[in-house]
Amino acid sequence: MSWLASTLKAYPEIAIFLALCIGYWVGGKSFKGFSLGAVTATLLVSIAIGTLGVTISPNVKAVFFLMFLFAVGYSVGPQFVRGIARDGVPQVIFAAVSCLLSLAAVTGAAVMAHYSLGSAAGLFAGSQTISASMGLATDAINRLGLPPDETRELLESMPIAYAVTYIFGTVGSALILAQLGPKLLGIDLVAACKDYERELGAGEAAEAGTEWHDFEIRAYRVGADSPFIGRTVADLEAHTPEGHRAFIERIRRDGGIIEPAMDTKLAPGDIVAIGGKRDQLIERMGPMSLEVEDAELLDVQTEGVDIYVTNKAVDGRTLRELARWPGARGVFLKHIKRGPTETGIPLLPKTKLYRGDVITVVGRTQDINAAARQLGYIDRPTKVTDVASMSLAILIGALVGAAVLRLGSIPLTISTAGGTLIAGLLFGWIRAIRPTFGQIPEPTIWFMSSVGLNVFIAVVGISAGPGFIAGLQKLGISLLLWGIFATTVPLLVSMFLAKYVFRFHPAILLGACAGARATTAALGMICEVAQSQVPGLGYTVCYAVGNTLLTISGMVIIMILS
Template sequence: MIDWFVQTLRSYPEIAIFLSLGLGYYFGSFTYKGLGLGAVTATLIAAVIIGQLGITIGSPLKPTFFLMFLFAIGYGVGPQFVRGIAQDGIPQALFAVVVCFFCLGAAYGGAKLAGYSVGSAAGLYAGSQTISASMGLATDAINRLGLSPEEAKKTLDAMPVAYAVTYIFGTIGSAIVLALLGPALLGIDLEAACKRYEEKHGGKREAGGPGTAWHQFEFRAFRVKERGPVVGKTSQEAEALIPDQRVFIQSIRRDGKILDATADTVIHAGDIVAVAGRREVLVSLLGAGADEVNDRELLAVPIEGVDVYVTNKDVDGKTLAQLANQPGARGVFLRRIVRGATATNIPILADTQLHRGDIVTLVGRTQDVTVATKMLGYPDRATDVADVAFIGAAITIGALLGALVYKVGSVPLTLSTSGGVLIAGLFFGWLRSVRPTFGRIPSPTVWFMNSVGLNVFIAVVGISSGPGFVAGLQQLGFSLFLWGVAVTTVPLILAMYVGKYLFRFDDAIVLGACSGARTTTASLGMINDRAKSQIPGLGYTVTYAVGNTLLTVWGMVLVILLT
């Protein structure tokens, strides 16, 4: 039975790939306090073990899935990357660039001091910085060095060994350094800093955030008394009686008939009005002696919750407080803001800015939500259909441009197909955020391209290098793990001090910016837990977009520097 199984995997290597994926995703899902191997490392380990059986896999499969992965990465971070470079995210973008150079320098210096080969150095860099995608570009660069087939294979086989040994601390260690050591090193009370940030940016004025009128509301019906403060006023005038709150008169029962309440509708004594807002505010608005009425028909207002893709350049960069005063915002409540490829939840504060590419969840009457959607962008309604024609064309364009070789003297310069596809993803992802009439890729599809694309590549690498993995580990020994600790830790410590004292980021977001620049989502989760707030995420999205791009490209740059 065992012999048949082994022979079957050798005859049908695609089965070995799917087995690696299944084992990798299963064991990678186990976590302890939010930390675990993750699907990538678990898939690599599973593939290396299966690779001991001597399985040969054809070459086109690996680059095909890797290009799919790179395009998904670029597509997801494109809007934040372009905005960070071109607009008010410049300080965070520059900070991410500085941190990325720290990461490259640490890996280069560590590899030089330890005397590692190019393949081991590339693996050390990829694992210590938890940037698996860099191995693809490093592979392209190594294949262009003109090495003999035997030497090239030996160099490439060393890469996953170093990656696997250093990745675990790269993930866990970065979370420990940033979330646990970071506040102590910088002298920050993270929870207090986030509270101060919320107060400074409107969190205490109930203009946004959990438990405020932006986020939660009730729908109640009240009878207007003869001398009520709203008698004779229009709906808009009545709503403006408490300017710091968001309350909306949605419908009115008058003389037994139900009327939709517009901004100009005048309120009469004896009317029963249906109002959206916080209950204590509603009572204050309509008078302390207002009588609440249980009018089911009046309260049966069509309510809709819609995800809206922000694309309108007129709202790009405006705060929620500014947008709340727009006519199109009347009657609408904001439930959530999601930003970036990692779907980071952005705190809802009065000073929180909306950007192109954000996805916001609106709640309100259907007609009000429709008006607000037109003001912001396009409805991002659930669909299972991806624009595959767009995906194929965009990857083709990027790969063709990347395949071009320019010679400066006798030195050939090229982006490589991998670099070209990454840039294509950035461009088309940004273009989609401003022209969303084409190129739709549902979030589950982006996840599949991103996660499965990378892990198929990793599985092929692990299976192919499996026979040499054990020998390489025995040769490099425990010192490789220690070098990984150093190369992980040094850039993070430098990043924290540079972010606080050179870029002068707010204490509430500096650690989130460090997490983004190093693309370590696990550490952001721990930082948010310690802060008991989502505020650190405000420093994460722009830095993640820039860091994810540069750290991936550094895989190729490191090979060039070491040869």
């Protein structure tokens, strides 16, 4: 141990990787569905390492925290801007009110318990499960101009309070929303989700191609007495039975293969390659057509790709409406992902698409290309990051945040961290409407957000290590109880506001509460209880706004209490 301690003191960079290694490994383990998570595990490990007396430059955490904040803003930018600008306004207001409730609960708890600024910030971060707020709180404490010893004491108390309150903040939030919430509000969540699905068109004709499970292409011979003879491709495709979608992809005629136009008419003896869902093809074609094996005719290049929705004309339209667009021909929708958490959206005729959504479609390459031209662009996997644009955005945001305006003797600033977060929001929104700008692959975003935050947390924990045990002994069980209070009360009040004031549909109400508190774990449990993905419809806008405001609140709570 003495050799390890001396080595880590001499090479403190090793200590960071040691904390990340153990933190991610322990955080990835689960017991009966419960996991500490990488952030909490990394914090606890780094605190233990910090007791060895390792010292790390604060510049390290500053760099990685700016990376993290930019990634957060970049991820939620499209949903944040859309939520403010469109029909998500009630959800935006609700998320803001929920944030104020959280801020009020933690502030009240800190005042009544006579906690220091650092403990109050840690209580807020842990009870509201918003680790990122500690970064802005750290920046705000450093700007108070306190003596170095007092500043260090405040900063060391922050991770202690966070570590003690985070576990209930995560588990308690999920249990309150998913298990207690429906009982308190008198909601049958399963029935409510089914009702909402019916409102979105579940059980109606799936004109929008809203379900894709087994798309394939089969070949059928047109008999001499077939009712299809003389009818055009456009006519046949337009008059498929209600709830069916099928497309004539190729035709073998007189020994050759032709690519049909919409006005091509079928003739006796044609062998037609038809694409669609297997069960629908069997139901429609089986009784009246002879299926044949024609390997050459069926050799059609198909693929499944992600399309990033950017077209303003698509924004807010239902899948049923979009199914009638020419670009929808031959394309089958597999699923929709929305927001930074890639929330799955129900695939129903009245489900709406928004700019920033990522949809997965399958079909012929030429049909997918045609659909992409109307919807946005094909989001093919890439390893290249536009580092120049990304760095420029962080630079501008940090410079704006570094500016200080004085209102009399009071300095006003959003800090470099706040400026970087806002830059990420704007950058992500611009990216949603101009996808050729500022490309950052998903793995890079994950690295910046996950590793960036955990390096920051590791440095915070290592720095706080020496005072952790003493601080825990001083605050102890009372801190845990105040954490339970600060987690529970805002959630309970938010649920009743969502039902009786904002009047959200019961199916999305709890998802909106989870989003406003930025707790993805709770959303997963809510969807499991609901046996549906519908609660995710209330999550995305609230998450984008709540995650942003809760992060900024780390700075606000220091301003209030100081």
